[in-house]
Amino acid sequence: MRIPSYIYLYDGGKSKSLKLESILEYLKNIFRKSKIQIREEFITYYIKNSNSSEKEITHLAREMAEIKVRKIENRNAEFEPLPGEIEYEKRRLSESSNKSFGILYDGFELITTLSKLISKEESGLNHCHIIFTNQLFATWDEDDKRYHARVSVYGFPSIISTTGLVEALAKPRGFYLKKQMGIDVNVLKQEFVTRIIEYDDPRMTELMKRYVMQAIFYHTTGNLFCEDKICCLYNAHWQEDVIQTQLQLCHKHKEIVDQISQFKQGG
Ligand SMILES: [Zn+2]
Numbered sequence: 001m002r003i004p005s006y007i008y009l010y011d012g013g014k015s016k017s018l019k020l021e022s023i024l025e026y027l028k029n030i031f032r033k034s035k036i037q038i039r040e041e042f043i044t045y046y047i048k049n050s051n052s053s054e055k056e057i058t059h060l061a062r063e064m065a066e067i068k069v070r071k072i073e074n075r076n077a078e079f080e081p082l083p084g085e086i087e088y089e090k091r092r093l094s095e096s097s098n099k100s101f102g103i104l105y106d107g108f109e110l111i112t113t114l115s116k117l118i119s120k121e122e123s124g125l126n127h128c129h130i131i132f133t134n135q136l137f138a139t140w141d142e143d144d145k146r147y148h149a150r151v152s153v154y155g156f157p158s159i160i161s162t163t164g165l166v167e168a169l170a171k172p173r174g175f176y177l178k179k180q181m182g183i184d185v186n187v188l189k190q191e192f193v194t195r196i197i198e199y200d201d202p203r204m205t206e207l208m209k210r211y212v213m214q215a216i217f218y219h220t221t222g223n224l225f226c227e228d229k230i231c232c233l234y235n236a237h238w239q240e241d242v243i244q245t246q247l248q249l250c251h252k253h254k255e256i257v258d259q260i261s262q263f264k265q266g267g
Pocket of ligand 1: 227231234251252
């Protein structure tokens with residue numbers, strides 16, 4: 001297993017309760033030899049550092065407008081983005097304080113678009129880029145022929161969405177049932193507080209650590225997800241599972257993590 005020498009965390013989650021310093025400390029204890037760095041929001045960082053021209057920003061805005069998911073049930077729907085859509089993206093790209101996230105992007109296309117911004121020097125596998133964003137993205141599911149919103153998509157770079165953590169994972173069935181029965185949502189949120197995740201959830205930072213671990217494991221091994229439900233590298237679909245398992249590891253992954261952090265105990 002070749003651990004990347006550099007891990008970059010981009011701070012674009014725009015959630016008050018997401019503290020990247022805490023994630024950095026957590027990673028430092030495991031990946032002791034890697035240099036881990038927190039950077040500002042990904043696109044802002046690259047626009048600043050590459051001195052992007054107006055033309056390049058317009059080009060990026062156009063690409064962003066092109067990778068919007070237009071129809072949940074049609075993967076190949078091709079649309080020419082409207083000038084207003086490109087303008088909207090341009091505004092969003094140039095105002096780093098902009099918090100809007102009303103658009104759903106194709107997750108893999110988003111990774112491709114963002115990867116083009118990474119400099120050559122930081123493009124090898126020795127560099128692991130993990131982007132926190134509040135944008136919502138989805139991936140196409142061949143089985144039921146539709147897009148599904150995701151918390152994360154792994155690749156080069158990997159993207160993790162704070163909005164996805166709230167919107168892409170399922171809440172308990174009882175929550176939806178009671179909501180259908182007309183029970184006030186705020187009352188329900190109280191009742192289900194230990195089983196659902198909300199915007200600016202105080203557990204946000206802790207819950208996000210599993211996704212960072214998944215991103216680094218994917219980057220390092222090329223393997224997606226663990227089969228063991230109790231393991232934080234498992235691909236959980238329910239908010240409840242994410243809350244309950246937190247950072248637990250299965251036997252196999254615990255050994256690997258112990259080895260990496262050189263704290264292997266026993267035989
Ligand atoms: Zn595992």
